Amino acid sequence: xxxxxxxxxxxxRTGAAALxxxxxxxxxxxxxxxxxxxxxxxxASAHAPESARGPDDGHRPGRYRNPVSRxxxxxxxxxxxxxGEDGAWYAFGTTDPLRSGEGTMHALPVxxxxxxxxxxxxxxxxxxAAPDFAADDALYWAPDITRHDGTYWLYFxxxxxxxxxxxxxxxxxxxxxxxxxxxxxxxxxxxVGPRRGAGASDDFQWTFDxxxxxxxxxRRYLYYGSYYGGIHVTELSADGTRPVGEPTMVAVDNRFExxxxxxxxxxxxxxxxxxxxxAGPTTGYSVFAGxxxxxxxxxxxxxxxxxxxxxxxxxxxxxxxxNRWIGTGHNSVVTDLAGQDWMVYHAIDRHRPYxxxxxxxxxxxxxxxxxxxxxxxxxxxxxxxxxxxxxxxPVTDRRHPRAxxxxxxxxxxxxxxPYAHGRVHGDEFDSGRLxxxxxxxxxxxxxxxxxxxxxPTQDAELHKGTNDASVLLRRAPRGDYTVETRLTLDxxxxxxxxxxxxxxxxxxxxxxxxxxxxxAIWNTRQTEFGKEMPYADDLxxxxxxxxxxxxxxxxxxxxxxxxxxxxxxxxAYTSRDGEHWIAGGTWTLPAGTDPRxxxxxxxxxxATAEFxxxxxxxR
Numbered sequence: 173x174x175x176x177x178x179x180x181x182x183x184x185r186t187g188a189a190a191l192x193x194x195x196x197x198x199x200x201x202x203x204x205x206x207x208x209x210x211x212x213x214x215x216a217s218a219h220a221p222e223s224a225r226g227p228d229d230g231h232r233p234g235r236y237r238n239p240v241s242r243x244x245x246x247x248x249x250x251x252x253x254x255x256g257e258d259g260a261w262y263a264f265g266t267t268d269p270l271r272s273g274e275g276t277m278h279a280l281p282v283x284x285x286x287x288x289x290x291x292x293x294x295x296x297x298x299x300x301a302a303p304d305f306a307a308d309d310a311l312y313w314a315p316d317i318t319r320h321d322g323t324y325w326l327y328f329x330x331x332x333x334x335x336x337x338x339x340x341x342x343x344x345x346x347x348x349x350x351x352x353x354x355x356x357x358x359x360x361x362x363x364v365g366p367r368r369g370a371g372a373s374d375d376f377q378w379t380f381d382x383x384x385x386x387x388x389x390x391r392r393y394l395y396y397g398s399y400y401g402g403i404h405v406t407e408l409s410a411d412g413t414r415p416v417g418e419p420t421m422v423a424v425d426n427r428f429e430x431x432x433x434x435x436x437x438x439x440x441x442x443x444x445x446x447x448x449x450x451a452g453p454t455t456g457y458s459v460f461a462g463x464x465x466x467x468x469x470x471x472x473x474x475x476x477x478x479x480x481x482x483x484x485x486x487x488x489x490x491x492x493x494x495n496r497w498i499g500t501g502h503n504s505v506v507t508d509l510a511g512q513d514w515m516v517y518h519a520i521d522r523h524r525p526y527x528x529x530x531x532x533x534x535x536x537x538x539x540x541x542x543x544x545x546x547x548x549x550x551x552x553x554x555x556x557x558x559x560x561x562x563x564x565x566p567v568t569d570r571r572h573p574r575a576x577x578x579x580x581x582x583x584x585x586x587x588x589x590p591y592a593h594g595r596v597h598g599d600e601f602d603s604g605r606l607x608x609x610x611x612x613x614x615x616x617x618x619x620x621x622x623x624x625x626x627x628p629t630q631d632a633e634l635h636k637g638t639n640d641a642s643v644l645l646r647r648a649p650r651g652d653y654t655v656e657t658r659l660t661l662d663x664x665x666x667x668x669x670x671x672x673x674x675x676x677x678x679x680x681x682x683x684x685x686x687x688x689x690x691x692a693i694w695n696t697r698q699t700e701f702g703k704e705m706p707y708a709d710d711l712x713x714x715x716x717x718x719x720x721x722x723x724x725x726x727x728x729x730x731x732x733x734x735x736x737x738x739x740x741x742x743x744a745y746t747s748r749d750g751e752h753w754i755a756g757g758t759w760t761l762p763a764g765t766d767p768r769x770x771x772x773x774x775x776x777x778x779a780t781a782e783f784x785x786x787x788x789x790x791r
Contacts, residue, residue: 236289236565238497238558239519239537244283244293245270247527249518249536250381250430250502253288254317254324254352261285261506261568262352263516263538264297264315264326272527272535280312280328282353287568288506288514288540297326297356303345304360307332312345314381314430314502317352320392324349325412326356327382327394333366338374341366344382344396346413359413364396364406377401381502383431384412385440387467395422395442398429402480403444405468422469423479426694427717428460428486430502439463441550442471442479443489445501448714450534452525454703455499456716458757459517460486461550474549475748477720482665483697485720489543489550490515492716493557494734494741494758498522499536500558505543508566510574513543515552530708540566555755596649598787601625609646610770613682616642618773624660624782629672631777636704636711639682645770648678649788652732655769658750658784660724663692670694674773674781676727678742680765683711687772688729688744690721692779697721701744703759718756719746724784726750729769738763 241248241263250266263283269276270293279298283291298312306312313329326347333343343362349355363382369375378398385393392412397403402425406415423431423444430445441463447456462471462479472478477485492498499520506514518536527533541563544554553559567574599607602623618627632641648655657676663669673691688701702715726747734741740763744756761767769788773781 232562234565235562236540237562238539238541238560239521240285240289240540241283241291241538244291245281246272246537247518247533247535248281248283248538249534250314251516251518251538252315252317252504253506253516254319255506256352258351259286261288262294262317263291264317265538266313266315267311268533269527277311280315280326284353288508288566291538294353297347297354298328298358301347301356301358303330303358303362305333305335305343305362306330306345307334316382316384316432316504318384318386320384320386320412322350324352325384327363327384329380329382330362333362335362335366336376338376340374341376342379344379344394348412361413363394363408363413364415367401369400378429381430383433384408385433385435385467388435393467395431395433397423397425397431399426401425403428403431403442420468421480422471423462424481424484424696426696427484427698428479430459432504433467434505436545436550437548439465439548440467440471442469443503443505443550444479444486445503446486446717447501449499449501450536451499451714452520452530452534452712453498453522453707454705454712454714455520455525455534456492456701456703456714456757457499457501458491458716459489459501459503459515459552460717461489462486463549473720475720475754481720482695483720483722486717487549488718488754488756490517490541490552490557491757492759494743494760495558495560496521496523497539497558497560499534500539508568509570509572510567512566513545513550514540514566515543515550516540519558531710557757596653596788596790597646598785599625600785601783606644611645613643613645613679614640616644616773618642618644624784625771625786627674627771627773627781627783629674629776629779629781630774632774634682634685634687634704634772634774636713637683641772641774643677643679643770643772645677645679645768648731648767648769649790651790652730654728654730654789656726656728656785656787656789657771658724658726659690660782660784661690661721661779662723663690663697663779665697666695668694669776669779671775672777672779673700673775674779674783675699675771676729677770677772678729678731678740678761678767679770680761680767684761684765685767686729686742686759686761688718688727689772689775690725690727691775699725699727699744699746699756701756701759716744716757716759718744719754720748721746722748724748726753728753734760734763740765740767 344364380398383395392408403423404419406419428444473485503517669692673689675689728745740761
């Protein structure tokens with residue numbers, strides 16, 4: 173073990189981060205319907221809000237404005253926050269440059285705040301203190317910081333190790349300190365070592381994103397894992413440096429990463445991020461939750477669907493809402509002096525998605541927003557998502573009249589659920605053939621049969637220039653509307669199916685569209701809301717996840733126009749019974765375009781989609 177104090181780091185190579193992220197992208201990019209980090213940059217927008225174009229100190233008495241990391245960092249990804257014995261809060265971020273043009277990789281940068289909204293840089297926890305098992309080109313990601321038995325425990329990802337001779341053998345390391353500012357003593361053995369996958373000798377499961385908790389009986393546990401391999405929990409030894417017994421899977425592979433766990437009201441809540449973390453302007457990263465009476469799970473969502481199910485569960489906590497913030501994910505939770513919980517997370521400004529050049533490091537500043545508990549479930553700002561305007565600040569002064577009191581009842585009603593009435597047009601598929609108003613982009617062999625439009629999934633795609641899939645379209649009504657379909661897709665469960673999908677589409681052209689599908693991704697079945705757009709002489713694609721699908725799944729897209737910018741805003745909804753709807757995230761299409769609406773069925777042959785109807789309602 174070696175002890176170090178956080179200091180301003182020396183200049184270090186920046187190429188390693190790009191190489192690791194590129195390798196990560198290559199693995200996930202095998203799924204053409206499932207976006208992965210990193211991706212091409214975003215369009216510049218003439219309608220970028222003033223907060224996205226010019227300086228803003230983000231500070232008023234008793235108020236704050238996101239991002240809260242603006243005072244010390246342009247990017248501060250995967251933030252973990254703890255309150256120190258000095259009364260201040262300390263945030264730890266993933267290895268990146270802090271400022272545009274800086275060219276210095278900060279090994280787990282540390283920031284300090286006395287009010288949770290005004291932060292200053294302290295130093296780097298691992299400056300000059302690489303664990304003995306870390307390879308020379310290793311980076312340190314996704315820190316988790318907790319205090320236990322008078323000591324601060326910093327768990328983190330080591331992206332490359334000397335434990336094996338192959339690349340990609342990630343592991344979890346740990347360092348300890350008497351204060352969040354250090355000095356840090358680095359443990360020179362991995363807490364969780366590299367884990368082999370099912371492939372070749374250099375095939376490793378992703379041992380990422382640690383989260384440390386202590387159970388009510390004093391036993392210590394560590395959550396870890398990512399898309400490849402899923403999320404697991406293992407008991408730790410009393411000294412916190414090695415696993416005990418066999419791990420338990422708590423979230424399915426190919427769906428979740430970024431675990432964070434809290435105990436509230438007798439339940440353990442597992443927060444986990446889903447979607448692509450780093451696709452620039454189309455980053456759909458979102459936070460989901462499940463809960464369990466046991467620290468080992470099983471964790472189920474509000475609908476009772478396990479996070480380990482093939483038709484994967486997870487209740488939405490935070491997802492992009494149509495303002496400038498996308499890629500809202502990888503969170504931690506802190507509680508202010510009034511007892512109010514707050515979610516700390518990173519996001520991407522869709523008008524400034526990259527730290528420097530396109531295709532480089534995604535610019536992911538740190539945000540904070542109120543975390544409400546509605547009917548026993550966590551949700552950011554009662555479902556309104558990331559804030560882009562002035563907000564009431566956390567209570568962090570003991571002299572405040574609300575200090576040490578119970579939190580206020582969340583103000584205002586939750587966002588309104590979608591409604592549909594006054595059908596404008598559509599097709600019930602009950603006349604033996606497609607009704608009037610439909611047109612094809614590349615006609616396909618779908619047919620009307622027994623009151624449904626039956627369409628075998630095509631061995632074709634509509635993804636980043638591979639534009640050979642058929643699209644069935646009709647014109648959208650003027651103004652605001654809701655489009656809905658009932659979809660049965662025979663992709664089964666548990667088996668590996670890639671990447672058959674079917675659902676709704678809002679289509680400008682082959683390179684600018686939104687698609688909302690029930691999709692098979694390896695062993696999982698998900699509802700994904702994806703976006704493709706041109707940017708910087710290339711195409712960017714990313715997606716967000718909504719509710720769990722079923723054998724028959726109802727899908728809705730609710731369209732509104734932004735009165736200020738003229739953008740088209742589409743919000744996604746899912747249902748497993750046609751009555752109870754889950755509200756998902758929002759993507760936008762540019763002002764001045766005229767998107768058509770319709771159906772898709774592609775991503776690979778071997779499945780059949782049956783659309784029970786296609787209905788369009790005015791709002």
